[in-house]
Amino acid sequence: MILLAIDCAASLCAASVHDADAGRELGRSVRDLGKGHAEHLMAVVGEALAQAGVAYADLGRIAVSTGPGSFTGVRVAVSAARGFSLALKVPAVGVTTLEALAAETRALLGPTTVLAALDAGREEIHAAVYDEKGQVLRQPGVLSLAEAAAIAASGRMALAGTAARLVADAVAVDKAFAFGPRLATADIGTYARIAAGKEPGERPRPVYLRAPDAKPQAGFVLPREQK
Template sequence: MILLAIDCAASLCAASVYDAGAGRELGRSVRDLGKGHAEHLMAVIDEALAEAGVGYAELGLVAVSTGPGSFTGVRVGVSAVRGLSLALKIPAVGVTTLEALAAETRAALGPRTVLAALDAGRGEIHAALYDENGAALREPAVLTLAESAALAVPGQVALAGTAAQLIADAVGVAKPFEFGPMVATADIGTYAMLAAAKEPGERPKPVYLRAPDAKPQAGFVLPREERK
């Protein structure tokens, strides 16, 4: 089966075409945008498909990073994959940024428990804890730094994500932690690999752990004029 995986959860706009049967990537395209994922995503997908020599009709699955991450980026990615799933009549799966970062940590360090954590600002950390096989011991949630540090047992838990060093400093022990990637999102190939092992179920949904920063400006709504 050939699958297409995309990631717009952070600054990258990335796509990977992956042969699940052979366990290898056929093509990819990655742009470091920061913003503007919606304007570039379809071109990125076309570039990955062209490199792989694969057309849309040959895809058997589509996959997407569901966050946590950029509110807008996650929405763009999930909407695109759901649209492709409907148009091509193929299943879609979601992979969270935290499980992907934990998978890369295990790939680099070997089987171990991983606390994947992203600095969300405002004193909040988006974190999840995974065992040595990738099963979630604690699902993605908004935690304080103190709550995150309580999960980070030195010598037993490796750390990954943009909040990894913050957590290690908060624990403040002499024995150093092991670290995985200290970034906001994993390599697009990791999302493709994880997606290939998932059983399709419900359509992917964004993992929004807090409300978006933008709020409707209700104060600017004009009062309705009553008819006489």
């Protein structure tokens, strides 16, 4: 099975073409954009397919990073993945940024429980906990720094994500932590490998742990016509 993975959850706009049967990457394209994922994603996908020597018709599955991360970037990637899935009549599989970071931590450190934590600003931490086999122990959610530190102090675990150092420094007891990647997202190949091992289920949905910052201005809302 040939799988296409895409990720726009952070500053990167990334695509990977992965041969699930051989367990190897065939091609990739990664651009560090910050913004503008919607304008670049199709070109990035095209570059990855061209490097792999693969056409859209050869794809058997789509994988996508579902967040948490950039509200706009996640929406762009998930919408594209669902569009590819519908057009190509192949399943789409979602992988969260937190489970991908936890998987990279286990690949680096060996089997271990991982607290994957992202600094979401506003004194919020977006976090989840995964066991040594990658099973979720605590679903992705919004925590205060104190709450995240309490979880980290409660047992033996490694830390990963942009808030990993913050959480470690906030732990009150003297405790040494092992660290995985302290990044906002994982390597695109990690998303592909995780998705290759998942059973397709419901269509991917963005993981939004808080409401978007942009809201409609009430002053411009037109009154409804009364009937």
